[in-house]
Amino acid sequence: MSPYELFIAPFSEFEFMRRALAGVLALALGAGPIGVFLMLRRMSLVGDAMAHAILPGAAVGFLLSGLNLFAMTAGGLIAGFVVALLTGVVARTTELKEDAALATFYLLSLALGVTIVSLKGTNVDLLHVLFGNVLALDNQTLLLIAVNATISLLALAVIYRPLVLECVDPGFMRAVSRAGGPAHLAFLVLVVVNLVSGFHALGTLLAVGIMMLPAATGRFWARDITLMITLATASGVAAGYAGLLLSFHAGVASGPAVILVAGALYLFSLLFGRVGGLVRQYFPGRHLEA
């Protein structure tokens, strides 16, 4: 098999592969930086919790207007925002920490979602309907992912400085500025936006996976946040491309294939990463001696 057939032909020959690639790349661009910030703020599991939190909104959207992308997205966004904002407010005004506040609200939201679905009485697997497939991206969905990625990148550029300061030295941030709170809430909103677009387009596993695995990969190669974000985004993009090829040639499901490639990149970094990789830690090179 020639390199052309191996690496390019799948995309030049099939439109659905081109769409899948465009979708995965757009998602990786938006999710990369967000994943890094989530990781630095020790909120790596938030994505998973949010996946459940958006269920009632998406379910209401589905029940009201059927399989309509925009109704379901709007519902999911509203439910996600409500949970994210309540979490942020409770964490900042009461004794409960962020993780506990999120756990309580996402559980309530999930229970509400399941109740709404069961009231309707059909047992068509709503998760299957709500959460899309990377191989079936239509124009609407592609546009949604691209718009979300653009909004995320622009918004991140605006709140970048306060956000970084919040991450590395929240005490100092509070002392010099009041932008920390709003920046944090804006960031949570971005998390929801990215997850919702990812779910509808690509499925739960892919949306959360392409956010967190590249971030953890980047962590092993850089101490500087800018470089970390660049590397995370790059590894997300690489995983998307390689995963689609894997799915095409080996015949495994596409979503998991992308995440497995991202996972392989992560494991490699865990072992051989320059910053805190295991091999580096336990078999350090000789120190330079004067």
Place this chain on the structure above:
Amino acid sequence: MVTRRLWIAAASAALLAASVMAPSLTAAQQSAHTKIRVIASFSILGDFVRNVGGDRLEVATLVGPNGNAHVYSPSPADAKKVSDAKLVFVNGLGFEGWLDRLVKASATKAPIIVASKGIRPLERAGAHDRDHEHGSADPHAWQSVANAKIYVSNIRDALIVADPAGRRDYETNAASYLARLDVLEREVRATLAKIPPDRRHVITSHNAFGYFEAAYGIHFIAPQGVSTESEASAKDVAAIISATRKEKVSAVFLENVTDPRLVQQIASETGAKVGGLLYSDALTDEKGDAPTYIDLIRHNLRQLATALTS
């Protein structure tokens, strides 16, 4: 034109049947307390049992209209239904993977009747052959009307064993329903005979039509395997698109139980025509296109005929 005339004939036959059955319904209400409770695992099987049992039975189904029996998860209410039932009808052939545990959990003493008994199972056929799926049967046997008649005979025999007093009723009901199925079978064959051989390739989102294909010679290609549980890979989808380009697939059909977006994507990429819904695993509710098995087959037949002959 001919299909429409057939349709009108069928509708008037159904009306006639309904008017004949109407008086017996009031009789049924009087003897409600003596009705025998039976369970059918999904809506199509429930329809068969209702037709054979008439007003001697109270039939409940576990997976209702529009439900997906492949990924169904039973509720405690289902366990109660099963434990109250005198007979439990199941499709078998591995269709209801969740059923064994439900039966155990409900501790029912009711006999489990496998309605597909005696049907020669087809092997699961996907767009590709995965090794680990070999040797297991395609459960969607009711998609051939000849098989539906075997279901009905099995149901009749089981009901006679369980309730010998109703023997006459069951035999009459089954005979008249079998006669209607014969009419249906002839109708299917007559309609499909008009479709030219090079226009007999279609795509569905869920490969549930293996028996229909074997019986009536329409070739179905499906992006997903035989079960809705497995997700299609890029390789599968590419294989279907290549096959579509090569074999001149005429139409792509959506289904009432799986993700329609994948099918639409394939249709837009190959230029095949998108047909309506083909119903496979479940009936619709009263207001839908396919509230009974006979309606379901007629509906599918109409969809195929319009998409393939135009």
